[in-house]
Amino acid sequence: MVTTVTLAPERVVRPQLNLDLQPTVAEFFAGIGLVRMGLERAGFRCVWANDFDPQKKEMYRTHFKGSGNHYFSGDVADVDIAKMPRKISLAWASFPCIDVSLAGWRRGLNGKHTGTFWHFIRVMNDLKRQHRLPAVVALENVSGLATSHGGKDLVDAIMALNEIGYSVDVLALDARHFVPQSRPRLFLVGALSKPIETQEDDLVLRPARLQAVFDNPSLVTHKAALPRLPPPLTAGLADVVDPLPAHDERWWDAKRTTAFLESLSPVQKKRLEQLMASKRLAHRTAYRRTRDGKPMWEMRADEIAGCLRTARGGSSKQALVQVNGNEINVRWMTEREYARLMGARDYNLDGLRRNQALFGFGDAVCVDVVEWLARHYLRPLVEAAESNR
Incomplete structure (x- = not known):
């Protein structure tokens, strides 16, 4: 005789995520939150965000329900570090590009819009004076930053980070390595402690036009060892079409x-x-x-x-x-097609106006690019720095 025993279903106990162990990020010029999406995929936790555009804030709060408390809605010039969290592992700043864009006014880092970079630097200096400086900073802008004012603006940006205490890496990343959209962007990664450097040049991540900053003896720079990017896409548009x-x-x-x-x-x-x-x-x-x-x-x-x-x-x-x-x-x-092209397929578009959504996505950073950078560079850099403190 065969006896059948029916067991009670096992109760699955999922481990509680210890938020104290997650590296934290303060996001300047946060826009609609696509950088946050990419960072969260790599294990970061956003504890503070800032932007002055009310329409972008509306999109941010629509997607990230209950995230209004840590969102400072106002000009970066008015940021008060006394109202920011005590512990910040990473500071991210996607500062305005209009004054360095090839399609813009080319007024550079002293332009009305792109010049908000200097307000970010002021905040970093304030944090330094209180011994609260993040171990890592990441800046994002258009490729035109590399040639603005004959390259002087990029040098000035690196030098400003150097004066705070950061060694700086400069990378070129195009979203088409991840999504079917040509979207080249420049990323500056500042580290208080230099990471292990690469012994070979990756001319995709650091093309020839960027080499001058690494050869400049007045700048403190590094070239972190990173994996190769996936090959750039030549197709895939059909996958995002409604x-x-x-x-x-x-x-x-x-x-x-x-x-x-x-x-x-x-x-x-x-x-x-x-x-x-x-x-x-x-x-x-x-x-x-x-x-x-x-x-x-x-x-x-x-x-x-x-x-x-x-x-x-x-x-x-x-x-x-x-x-x-x-x-x-x-x-x-459509709005959803824009979202997919930015790596934000599940972005909440409920109640948003069409032009509001298109503007928000057009002025954002591709989620997949941020995730790759955070997973392979920023997260290991932060963890190494914090383990040595």
């Missing part, structure tokens, strides 16, 4: 689509004809440009998106072109 039905009102009508097609240059039209001849469903992104004073549309040749921008007008928004044989449909990209 499959909207043909009757969806977001598709442009025949008149607007015809105007789009007529604005294409001969090179662009040839590109479109090749897609039509392939007889397969294909997607491309397009921007409106001004050439010789005339507005024109230009499509990318590859299956990735161009760099998302802050949506303030038609020329800054990105359109999606869907080609299926002789059928051509065009529309603006």
Whole structure:
């Protein structure tokens, strides 16, 4: 005789996460919180955040429910360290890019917007005087920072961190290594204690245009040993596209689509004809440009998106072109598509206005890039520093 014994289901006891053991981060210029998402994936805990834009704050608080208490809504110039947490492992600052962007005013670190960098430096100096300086700082900006004022602005930024006590690494990271979007950005990583340095040059992470800062004897720099980046994507746009039905009102009508097609240059039209001849469903992104004073549309040749921008007008928004044989449909990209291209597929978009969402994502940092940097560089750097204290 076989006796069957039914056991009571085992109670699974999940270990409680000890928040005291997690490295903490203070995020300056936090925007809509994509940096926080990337850092949290790598095990950081955000204990303080700051931004002055009320629409970005609304998005931040919508996504991170109950996170309003640690969010200082105001100008970085008004940050009072007495109201910041005592222990901060990492300070992150994605300071405004408009004055160093190649598409901006090129006023540099002394410009009205990008010059807020110096307010961040002031806060770091205040923390230093109270012996509360984070072991690591990370700064993010557009690639134009490397060439702004002939490279002087990048040197000044590194020197400012040096004077506080940080050795600085400079990295170039493009989001297309992780998501189908071309989004090159510059990252400065400051460490109070130098990490183990690489013995070979990785010209993807530290391309030739950055080598001058490492060769500058007046700067304290280092090159941390890091893993190779995944190869850059050349396709994948189809994976982020919302499959909207043909009757969806977001598709442009025949008149607007015809105007789009007529604005294409001969090179662009040839590109479109090749897609039509392939007889397969294909997607491309397009921007409106001004050439010789005339507005024109230009499509990318590859299956990735161009760099998302802050949506303030038609020329800054990105359109999606869907080609299926002789059928051509065009529309603006959706909020969810922007979120996916920024590595934030699960971002809460409830109740947000369209332009609010597009602006927020266009002015943010790709989540996957932050996660890679935090997992392979920032987290080990913080842990090594804090274990030696």
